[in-house]
Amino acid sequence: MLRDKRKKELKQKIFLTSIELFKEYGYDNVTVDKIVSACGIAKGTFFTYFSKKEHVLLHLGNSQIELVKDIIQKHQETHLEKRLQLIFNDLLTVYVEHGDLLKRTLSETIRSALKEESTNIVRFKEVLTEIIEESMNNGNFESRFDPQHIASVLVGNYFNTLVMWSIAESEEDLKHIFQLQFEIIWKGISNNR
Amino acid sequence: MLRDKRKKELKQKIFLTSIELFKEYGYDNVTVDKIVSACGIAKGTFFTYFSKKEHVLLHLGNSQIELVKDIIQKHQETHLEKRLQLIFNDLLTVYVEHGDLLKRTLSETIRSALKEESTNIVRFKEVLTEIIEESMNNGNFESRFDPQHIASVLVGNYFNTLVMWSIAESEEDLKHIFQLQFEIIWKGISNNR
DNA sequence: GTCTAATAATGACTGTGGTCATTATTAAAA
DNA sequence: TTTTAATAATGACCACAGTCATTATTAGAC
Numbered sequence: 001m002l003r004d005k006r007k008k009e010l011k012q013k014i015f016l017t018s019i020e021l022f023k024e025y026g027y028d029n030v031t032v033d034k035i036v037s038a039c040g041i042a043k044g045t046f047f048t049y050f051s052k053k054e055h056v057l058l059h060l061g062n063s064q065i066e067l068v069k070d071i072i073q074k075h076q077e078t079h080l081e082k083r084l085q086l087i088f089n090d091l092l093t094v095y096v097e098h099g100d101l102l103k104r105t106l107s108e109t110i111r112s113a114l115k116e117e118s119t120n121i122v123r124f125k126e127v128l129t130e131i132i133e134e135s136m137n138n139g140n141f142e143s144r145f146d147p148q149h150i151a152s153v154l155v156g157n158y159f160n161t162l163v164m165w166s167i168a169e170s171e172e173d174l175k176h177i178f179q180l181q182f183e184i185i186w187k188g189i190s191n192n193r
Numbered sequence: 194m195l196r197d198k199r200k201k202e203l204k205q206k207i208f209l210t211s212i213e214l215f216k217e218y219g220y221d222n223v224t225v226d227k228i229v230s231a232c233g234i235a236k237g238t239f240f241t242y243f244s245k246k247e248h249v250l251l252h253l254g255n256s257q258i259e260l261v262k263d264i265i266q267k268h269q270e271t272h273l274e275k276r277l278q279l280i281f282n283d284l285l286t287v288y289v290e291h292g293d294l295l296k297r298t299l300s301e302t303i304r305s306a307l308k309e310e311s312t313n314i315v316r317f318k319e320v321l322t323e324i325i326e327e328s329m330n331n332g333n334f335e336s337r338f339d340p341q342h343i344a345s346v347l348v349g350n351y352f353n354t355l356v357m358w359s360i361a362e363s364e365e366d367l368k369h370i371f372q373l374q375f376e377i378i379w380k381g382i383s384n385n386r
Numbered sequence: 387g388t389c390t391a392a393t394a395a396t397g398a399c400t401g402t403g404g405t406c407a408t409t410a411t412t413a414a415a416a
Numbered sequence: 417t418t419t420t421a422a423t424a425a426t427g428a429c430c431a432c433a434g435t436c437a438t439t440a441t442t443a444g445a446c
Binding site: 196200234235236238241 | 424427
Binding site for chain 1: 393394395396397
């Protein structure tokens with residue numbers, strides 16, 4: 001149907017325009033009115049596509065999480081540790097590309113996870129749980145811990161790294177810090193005694 | 194000075210009244226006007242004490258973090274693992290006491306950490322770093338990892354547990370889940386090979 | 387092509403967070 | 417006690433996110 005196509009296009013247009021403006025002027029300095037006039041639409045229209053202004057950022061976050069599946073497909077490494085490292089590495093890359101918007105997206109992702117539906121983070125955890133179980137079933141990985149909790153710890157560490165890095169404004173490489181912390185976690189996860 | 198005492202009292206009054214109202218009606222359903230009329234003050238006065246409505250929640254979060262030092266003093270256990278468990282356990286207790294407000298406080302804590310100053314989480318991490326270093330210097334604890342990163346992983350896991358638990362609305366006991374994940378992390382941290 | 391039902395766009399309007407110039411209060415100086 | 421300078425309280429006011437009754441557009445039925 002033509003209508004559906006147009007809708008997708010318009011949503012995308014609003015999304016891209018918003019992001020562009022956010023990057024240029026900062027989230028707080030961009031009013032919905034500005035977005036709307038930049039798109040050449042009425043204010044109400046914006047809200048038929050994104051019920052809240054913040055939801056534009058969530059859309060950004062979501063599209064990242066959508067990527068998780070692709071990224072996982074991409075890295076068919078059998079060694080779980082290596083595979084996880086590759087996956088997280090790709091995710092961090094995508095996140096960092098959005099520079100300053102990262103912080104805002106990050107807090108909106110967490111906030112929405114805590115408020116409304118937004119299964120976002122939960123889905124992420126589920127996907128990780130799956131590949132951990134898969135590795136366990138294939139005999140490529142052993143652990144005395146529950147895949148659920150392992151996945152939870154991994155996700156927690158991922159977000160923690162992003163948050164801590166953002167706060168610190170550290171010059172240190174994000175991926176490097178993640179690597180260091182992943183090492184600690186991995187030692188805890190794996191069966192090496 | 195008399196003035197200073199009154200200021201503290203008023204701030205506390207605004208704080209307590211707000212929290213009470215939030216618990217009764219939910220954060221979003223309590224307008225600043227309502228708080229203000231419940232306190233018998235003018236709107237502007239509210240904002241001389243809390244520059245944003247959300248800052249009331251941060252005050253709640255902060256006062257928790259302030260507790261960290263007391264809690265640490267309280268548990269002078271020499272065995273680091275045990276000591277950390279006791280500390281986190283106390284923190285979780287305090288947090289959970291605020292029930293539904295927990296989620297909102299949590300996301301505001303993270304959000305503010307990412308936005309403004311709010312060294313909150315950073316301070317928490319620093320305090321943990323200190324006691325880890327202390328234990329290392331006393332020879333009570335050995336690890337091949339950097340205290341900074343260990344503390345970071347611990348803090349990450351603490352918040353992660355809270356977030357995941359809040360999202361899941363799990364009936365499972367928060368402390369139990371934390372315990373399971375702490376076990377994983379601790380195995381990663383400690384020198385046992 | 388016309389009619390109709392469903393869906394989308396519109397923008398005046400509202401509620402609420404937050405500001406700021408003005409007024410009131412206090413602590414200390416004269 | 418009076419004066420003065422600093423600080424706090426006030427509430428009319430503003431900006432902006434989000435709503436909703438109304439209008440315009442589209443897809444399909446006939």
